[in-house]
Amino acid sequence: SESAAELYTAVDKLIPNLKKEEYEIDEKHKSVALTDDGMEHIEQLLDQNNLLGGGGLYDIQNVALVHHVNQALRAHKLFHLDKDYIIKDGKVVLIDEFTGRMMDGRRLSEGLHQAIEAKERVDIQNENQTLASITFQNYFRMYPKLAGMTGTGMTEAAEFAQIYKLGVISIPTHVSVARIDNQDKIYKSLSEKEDAIVDLIKECYGRKQPVLVGTVSIEKSEVLSERLKKEKIPHNVLNARHHEREAYIVGQAGRPGAVTIATNMAGRGTDIKLGGNAEMRIAEELGENPDQKAIDKIHEEIERDKKTVMEAGGLYIIGTERHESRRIDNQLRGRSGRQGDPGASMFFLSVEDDLMRIFAGDKLEALLGNARIGLQEGEALEHPLISKMLERAQAKVEGMHFEIRKNLLKFDDVMNDQRKVIYEQRREIMEAQSVEDLVRDMRHEVIEDTIRATIPHGSYAEQWDTDALHTECQRLLGLDLPIDEWAKEEGIADAELLERITEESDKKIAAKVADTGSDLWRRMEKSIVLQLLDQQWKEHLLQLDHLRQGINLRAFGQKDPLNEYKTEAFAAFELMIDQMRESITQTLSLVEIRAADTPFPPRRQQEEFHESRDDPALEGEGSIMQDMQNSKNVRQMPLRNRSDAPFDKNDPETWGKTQRNAPCPCGSGKKFKHCHGQLAGHG
Structure with missing residues (x-):
């Protein structure tokens, strides 16, 4: 937005006023930080320019300002024109440090690219949001077989062995060098x-x-x-x-x-x-x-x-x-x-x-x-x-970069399990003729969760929070039900209340289908489910990104950051699944269909999505974005086919189709819909 661009520019103008002793650069780890004197100086500069929203720089209301200052400092001290980037057609274009080539379309995240644009006085573009992400390592692991040929692979032999379980063989030259x-x-x-x-x-x-x-x-x-x-x-x-x-x-x-x-x-x-x-x-x-x-x-x-x-x-x-x-x-x-x-x-x-x-x-x-x-x-x-000695210095740098990649992969492995579940669910929705059963099950589960939250199990009617239940029925289902009157009936139980609300909700949806026409409703239903699934996944990725940035601080509390990330990421994923069910139920319950002047097109055109060049899963043959536009191509994806693999209770990809009320194949003793089926959202 215009105000955000102005803030990037305003903060950028302050950085050249800092003295050399007011910040510390760690070139080895490519980081820069303000010293105590630097913090005081930048705080004074921000105050003089009316950018400080009251209080000190590190007060809660100025958190966004701290972020802008840090990114502007990085833009000035760590990124250099004609080395890390060039200006082409009025835009900042990154340079690949290994190949020396321009990386058109690729942008730095977290506002860093905008900070560089402010530094170079070019138009400041809007920040991107990640639609999907995957590391190269996990992307390559999706293929059943891997092989490669390069003239300079021996120096990276250890990494190929550790990450991909691949050996590197040196082939003698045909003619002596x-x-x-x-x-x-x-x-x-x-x-x-x-x-x-x-x-x-x-x-x-x-x-x-x-x-x-x-x-x-x-x-x-x-x-x-x-x-x-x-x-x-x-x-x-x-x-x-x-x-x-x-x-x-x-x-x-x-x-x-x-x-x-x-x-x-x-x-x-x-x-x-x-x-x-x-x-x-x-x-x-x-x-x-x-x-x-x-x-x-x-x-x-x-x-x-x-x-x-x-x-x-x-x-x-x-x-x-x-x-x-x-x-x-x-x-x-x-x-x-x-x-x-x-x-x-x-x-x-x-x-x-x-x-x-x-x-x-x-x-x-x-x-x-x-x-x-x-x-x-x-x-x-x-x-x-x-x-x-120089080769040892280079080997030290390579080792440091390898450790960074290995650590990144450990964290991405956590998200990879979630990614598989979401992409598999998405693929099933794309291939399905109708998502009627899936949507109905989601709606029934939302009603069940709402009852559970407002009516304690085995409680008397006097203990029920009928006002909250009535409000939730209006908010999620668009139903104004006589909850208070039902609660006063003799011998009423939570199971009967669940049955009545479910029945009313089913009637409302059936009426919508009848008014709209079954074919149109089913197409719209599928489109809404896909849009909301994508929206929730996009927000979940942003949340995991923020979680990942701060999780290493848990080490100060004698906790393993990776285990903490696993726990928090799983909790966030469960919450996302619940929110997705709620938003799908709410949208379909409240949506109003009005007759248009022109007939509904045979197939709704998908909105154009901006594909991030950072993400190989979004590019080329078999990409997710391609799937969105042509579901016939789904089976052409060169992915590992697990349907013929032997059953493994630890690998959901080998379970095949599982009925919702059947015991979960993982051996937990729970019903599938309350265990792994809850994560996958299977219909």
Whole structure:
């Protein structure tokens, strides 16, 4: 809304006033927090700008303001233009840190994206709400078989084994690798490192050896580009901002003297051929229906160029710094020396690099500043032990990220059970010709719960809360019943009262069906059930998201956050099921059908839903959103089919159809409708 956008902008203007000592940045864990002095200062600034709603910043009425301040602080101190995001067409577009590509359509949650938009003075978009979510791990587990192929999987072998129970096998190359991987060169400062990189590029350019320079961000690729322009070295820049001719630029990166500066996106899916790519040159230079002589000429040039490049030493890969993941470094190296071609690679590092500064800075600085080593200005340190130390730093970062993913998966496993129940129920509703039985059972259960809440079991009529029962019948069923008169009848019991209310409710619905027409009512009934199911699930996801954010604080009370989350999430799920039954019962009992001027369409058009790019379950073939529009596709989903699996009392997917009044297959001794059937809402 407009007021929310104004608040993001107003808070954003205050952050630059904070001094460096008024906040603490933890780059290792990517977090930032105000110090005590910072809290006092921001409180004064908010008060001066009439943003503080009375009291202190941390008083209950200012909770939303604290959230805005924290997100604005993160936007300014943790997210950087041309590294974490770019501005494209007046919008903030995120950059994937591993691939270097733009993530169009993906937005940060909890108001963080809006805080970045306020920082960059672009239009502030509305916050998104999650319609559905699933982790990649649980998404992949839905398939009965998993396999993959990658050139850099060995560094993640432990994670594949632990999460997916998959082994990683290294297949020897068909032709021996002729690439020479040089030791890393480490410099004391960033400027010394940049000078050394430019010198090596000039040297390679002089002998017509093609060079591919890998950078970690758009900003750094453009800084290096400016240096090369000053040296009058022709080159191509490939990053998320200049990606239109990506395939062609990478395809020609192997030509003699070619210099290509690229972020992590360098050439994924495109082979760098020494001498250049003939097909691409023909398409680019000759257009449609090219002359055979011209084609032959290009092939001859490429053969000649290939010979020149191979004599010069093949493609030279220069890494301007190490990435947090060894896998990304290996991918960059792997662009050279393919199919037995010659090549070389070298990484240039400095103590000021992000990875070095955060994870190995103190040790390296002490080592490079050691008087016995005696490094002069512009001199580099090269040693296998240093390279090993850097690899250990990278392994430490990878291990930390793995622990985060593993912990996230444990929490998502809790929600995954609930997700299966809801999606299965939704699929059944989509496939069913009519949801009449399901809706009737829900309504009867709501009436039963209402009776139970207002009439204590085995009590006398004088103890009944007839006013509350009368109010609830009006609110939920739209029925004005003589509850007081019934309660005064001789020998009346709660069971008889339940029977009368149920009978009146059934009569009312039957009258609605008769007035509306059975076909129209059934279609409308199904549509309402689906809409309310989606609405309740969406709100439940938001509630679980909030629960997840604060649950780790339970550890201070000597409680296991995961067990606490399981308990709270299950209670929230039960509450959601109850609320869904109530809302469906109430909506169908109170809905009024008026005759329209135009006939009702054969099939109601579904509202357009905004699909979140974060959620693979909402995209592509077999997606939930696709199911909503075409229920015939449900059986085409490539999901694990459990119908033929042996019966397992711990796995509801193996139970098949269970009657509502039958004993629950889990062995609890309860009726199915009061146990697992209550969760699934089976009809």
